[in-house]
Amino acid sequence: MNTLHSKLLRELWQLKGQMASIALVVATGIMTVLTMRGSYDTLVQAQQSYYAQTRFAxxxxxxxxxxxxxxxxxxxxxxxxxxxxxxxxxxxxxxxxxxxxxxxxxxxxxxxxxxxxxxxxxxxxxxxxxxxxxxxxxxxxxxxxxxxxxxxxxxxxxxxxxxxxxxxxxxxxxxxxxxxxxxxxxxxxxxxxxxxxxxxxxxxxxxxxxxxxxxxxxxxxxxxxxxxxxxxxxxxxxxxxxxxxxxKDQASHLILQGELDSNKVMGTVVPAVFLGVAAFLLNLVLTRLIATQRGEIAVLKAFGYRSREVAIHYLLFAMAAVAFGAAIGAVAGTLLGSAYVNLYGAYFDFPQLDYQLSPLLLAIATAITVAAAAGALLAVRRAALLPPAEAMRPEPPASFRPGWLERSGLARTLPSSARMVLRNVQRKPLQALLSSLGVSFSVAILIIGLAMFDGVQWMMDLQFRVIQREDLSVSFDEPRTVAVTYDFYNLPGVTRVEAYRLAPARLRSGHFEKEIAIQGLAPDGRLRRIVSASGGEQPLPAEGLVLSAILARQLHLTVGDQVDVAFLEGQRRRMQLPVAGIVDDLLGVSATMNRDALQRAIGGPVMVSGAYLSVAADALPQLERTLKAAPAVAGVASPSTMLASFEKQMDDSLFIAVGFLLGFACVIAVAVIYNGARISLSERGRELASLRVMGFRRSEAAMLLLGEQALITLMAIPIGWLLGYGLSYAVVAALQTDTYRIPLVVHAPTYLLAAAIVVAAAVASGALVRRRINRLDLIAVLKTRE
Structure with missing residues (x-):
């Protein structure tokens, strides 16, 4: 083992806290790629293999x-x-x-x-x-x-x-x-x-x-x-x-493919964001860390080490953190990927669904972080180009001029410690901006996860509490005469009945067509309404179709256009109907009409496909038993049961994803703030110790360093809010499918919660650094030769 290797091991041990935080950032970035993209690849392979083996139609x-x-x-x-x-x-x-x-x-x-x-x-x-x-x-x-x-x-x-x-x-x-x-x-x-x-x-x-x-x-x-x-x-x-x-229109495949498409987006966009953030932070932290070793680099040059040897030494320094992080990320990514795939196995029936670690995926993710770490060698190059005698001296102070703080007169109203904090941030704006940007990414990532939760919660409330207001939905085995709906009023607990009609039809506009069941609702209906994603109610027109926005886009239709409709039952009529409205709904794809207008279009006797019922709560069990014995009833659906099923699925998937984002955001916040404070302590250790010798208390000395990190964190929060909203918009837009469209909803408490979590991570990081400030060696400072 040569001298440089001994130095490398010694410094890795001395900086183990900072190296561990850097490794965690790398690990989370790689873990995200392996978990999300790896899960997508596993699901696609399982689907393709299953379809081929069973000769899927x-x-x-x-x-x-x-x-x-x-x-x-x-x-x-x-x-x-x-x-x-x-x-x-x-x-x-x-x-x-x-x-x-x-x-x-x-x-x-x-x-x-x-x-x-x-x-x-x-x-x-x-x-x-x-x-x-x-x-x-x-x-x-x-x-x-x-x-x-x-x-x-x-x-x-x-x-x-x-x-x-x-x-x-x-x-x-x-x-x-x-x-x-x-x-x-x-x-x-x-x-x-x-x-x-x-x-x-x-x-x-x-x-x-x-x-x-x-x-x-x-x-x-x-x-x-x-x-x-x-x-x-x-x-x-x-x-x-x-x-x-x-x-592509078969129910099971449509939902599975929509889930795979969403997973592809999440498995591409989110890991790209995470890995990009990890690479940015790795470069930022290592650049500052290596810059603090200007003197050591000069000594190595003075002892005859060539610039290439010094560069390799510091490259190994950076690679040690990357290798450690990659190992953790590979293990954690495999474990989380397996858990993620098993979660899908609870809903999708595949003959075999085993997560497979992709060596290529691991190599690509690691290569990105290695490239980011190698970028930190620019700091080594700058120090290595200096003559050894010049580099051994402390870096000369920059030429400072009075800034906005002094010119505004605000400095006279602040305590001396606050002025020192503000001046230091003001005199190194790029460093402060980059550090603040790093912290803002943790806020943004939290916003993405919490906004998904807000959007899903809005979608659930809208669908099951505003649109579907019935207590039970009854479907018949085949269309029945409208007189059968009057019998519902004789059943126990039924307070309102609204019959509906379903008619399978083929909609065509130019070269575009779609087969769908047109739903006819009661003209004066209150139990099932047409409501947009924003919560606004769409009136049911007397004539014409109201289409989902996604269906209107697929058929290239706007309000007022005529659409060719070929009914696939009854007299199998073909006609043109006007598009009377377009609603930006959230679940499924729909075409809705006034029930009376739909019946006139179909022709023949007045028929209904089922009914929506409003039922007294205490009568529901008895009514369900009665409907169970009715031969004409094909099915009974309860919005409350569907909501419970939906919530369980969200609990199993979305909350896990939000928890994952929460953990990663905290890792980023701690890595940036802790490393920033530790590096600042290395840069200004003599200054802080000198102030202690001059009479500053420990809390006052800590205020100079931690106050700067607190200011950077506070600056990062509004930036993170903006970044988070923009990234949430991009993710939500990419997740739109025929099955569901999660709206972009970010409630005020979401912003506050994201800020609170990052502030808590900053406080924890500050507490760790405060212990080191309290242990400053004042005797060593008194012996310092300037």
Whole structure:
């Protein structure tokens, strides 16, 4: 071990506190990259592998009823690689311990072979036996939520007939990676599941013997997807086709892809911000730290060490902190990445979801921090270029002139210690600005996390307390005459009933089209309203459509435009309807009309798809039991239950992310303030000790140093507020999906909380530095030769 190596180890030990704080900044930056971007890469790989292994469909074509012979005609359409037909219906489940009816999606499976498209994975148990009339496979999440296992039984209402089903296996399917009830955005695993039954059993149960009501397809690589869908719709139109759609519009994939897109943004933007901040702070702190070793560099030069050797020595000094931080970041990033991926595994059903540490990702993140640390060698170069005799002397004082403090006359009104603090900041404005900018990043990062929480809370309150004001939402198994809604008033506790109508339709504007269920609301409705993201109510027009802003953008429509509407049920009319309004809503994609106007557009007798109910609180359990026994009721949804499910999902994900941001912001604040104070102490140790010898008390001497750090922190807070708002705007804008749009909402307490956390971190850092100020060696100062 040579002399420089001994010096390196000795100084690393002497500066262990500062090196540890720098290493923590590096570790958090690398940890963020590995956790967030690594989780995204893991999820994408799991999705692609799962889809390929199970031959996930490229398109779906639901319809009312068609003979099996039609399969060959679909297969003959140019661009169709393979097609499989099946039977699929919604059924009601009678579950013990549950007052409200539960729903299940029944899907047929071939008994003699596995599905050629959308194959399933058996998690436990076995596949269906040929000809077994009561055997069923159930989805994994539903089984876990209801504690069901192979060998248990289920009671289901299948086409109006009660049947007892024997569970023979637990399965997962790429179609239901994220299983949500029809029309919902969030899972309710205790009330909704997927059941697979034999085709020869399920078909006759719904009068579908020799027929099908859904086709699933894979497309050839050269296929024009829209042209294929158009040919399929034309072919299935006489059979009650409900509109073919591509994988991108399939419910489970749409939600999963939206989550992946959001994760990609968070896994790219947030780590980039964090790693950029880490690189900035690393360069800032190391540059100042190395600059304090001007004398040591001169001595090394005087003893014959070349500039290159000195530069390598200090590069190793910087790399030691980076290497230590990279090691911590790699371990912590792997652990957090695994936890993050497991969190997604609680909602998305993949056959295997194991976090994999990407060596390339680790290398890129480490290289960025190494480059930042190497930038600190500019300070070494400046010192090394000086002649040794000149560099051994203390750096000459700068030429100071009276500043704004003296010219304003404010100096005469302040205590001497306060004047000294202000003068020092005033005379080194760039250093103070950079330090303040470093602290402001911690404020900004806190604002990002807390603003996400504010936005989600606003979205939840708006959706479940302002828009959805009903106590229960009841959906029928098929459209019923409007007279059925009057029967609700005879049920216990019902105080208000508002019927609604859902009509599947294809909206087209030029070359752009979208299939959606148009919702018809009661003209004088109070239980379900159209409300914008800002909370303003949108009146329901007598005629025309009110579109979600995101849907209007997809179709390139504005208020007053005409949109082509092709209804996919009833008389299957085609017409043009005006866009009467556009609402900037937050959840899903919607097209809404006056219920009476929608009925006139559809034609035929007045029908309704369900009703929103206002119910006395004490009557809810009894009403749910009554609805559970009603054969026409396909499902009952409770906004309070949906809110609880949403809040649980947010608790599991958002609060963890906010806690992560909180920890990182504190690390940044401590690293900047603690290192800034320690370096200032190294630069001004003799000055402070001399003041102590001249009669200054410990608190007065500490005030000169810590007061400067306090001023820098206070300057950083408003800068951090502005940075935080701007970064929050960018993150929120990048997170917009068809599933949800988090609004940019930053409440006043959020700014105050971010400032309070950073101030608390600054106080903790100041307390650590204060101990060192109190231990200044005054005898050594008296022996100092100037």
């Amino acid at each position: 490229d398109a779906w074509a639901p319809l009312k009823r068609a003979p099996n012979s039609l399969r060959e005609r679909i297969q003959a359409i140019p661009g169709v690689a393979n097609v499989d037909t099946r039977v699929s219906f919604l059924a009601t489940l009678d579950l013990p311990g549950l007052d409200a009816p539960a729903q299940a999606r029944l899907v047929s499976l071939p008994e003699q072979r596995r599905p050629e498209i959308n194959d399933i994975r058996i998690r436990s148990g076995r596949y269906l036996a040929p000809g077994a009339a009561s055997e069923v496979l159930i989805s994994s999440k539903f089984a876990d939520a209801r504690a069901l296992r192979p060998g248990d039984t289920l009671r289901a209402i299948i086409n109006g007939r009660a049947r007892t089903l024997d569970i023979v296996g637990i399965a997962i399917s790429p179609e239901h990676t994220y299983a949500v009830p029809p029309g919902a955005l969030y899972p309710d695993d205790k009330r909704y599941g997927v059941l697979w039954m034999g085709r020869k059993v399920l078909g006759p149960a719904y009068d579908m013997d020799g027929a099908f009501n859904e086709a699933v397809l894979t497309l050839s690589p050269q296929a024009n997807p829209q042209a294929v869908l158009s040919r399929i719709d034309t072919l299935l139109d006489p059979y009650g086709g409900l509109g073919a759609y591509l994988r």
